Amino acid sequence: MALPDGLRISITPPELELIASHQLIEIVPLISMEKTAFISGAYGPLRPPNKATVPIWMAVNLKAKKKCHIIAPAWLNVDDLENPDKLRSLLKDLREARQAKSRDGLQSLDHSELSVSRPPD
Numbered sequence: 001m002a003l004p005d006g007l008r009i010s011i012t013p014p015e016l017e018l019i020a021s022h023q024l025i026e027i028v029p030l031i032s033m034e035k036t037a038f039i040s041g042a043y044g045p046l047r048p049p050n051k052a053t054v055p056i057w058m059a060v061n062l063k064a065k066k067k068c069h070i071i072a073p074a075w076l077n078v079d080d081l082e083n084p085d086k087l088r089s090l091l092k093d094l095r096e097a098r099q100a101k102s103r104d105g106l107q108s109l110d111h112s113e114l115s116v117s118r119p120p121d
Helices: 013-021 056-064 084-107
Strands: 024-029 036-038 041-043 052-055 068-070
Touching: 013 056, 024 056, 041 052, 052 056, 056 068
Parallel strands: none
Antiparallel strands: 024 052, 024 068, 036 041
16 A cells, blocks of 8 residues: 555655666667557667667566567766776676675585584674
8 A cells, every 4th residue: 555645755666666667778680570559658660680668677577588689778887987997807706706705605505414514603
């Protein structure tokens, strides 16, 4: 149940996700598809290698099925960042830290019981 407008402080994360999923984005389809009607509107036709504009939810769905390439929007450009090399370095560090945690977790698996054993306190 939604709260009355007077009690709402801000938009919730699920509401933001819903709003963002309807934003239009360009794709390069890898399949042909006629114009298709959805509740939110009609999209298509899709004809490779011509670009098409579809909502993000549709682009993500097609990308997951390997049926399109998503074209990054103009505002999502690494060159516009003040220090792209530092950002790349930080992202690499984050990825390496996550991989190290995964390796440590796999080493603590008790293979005879297929359960995770806790380290001593």
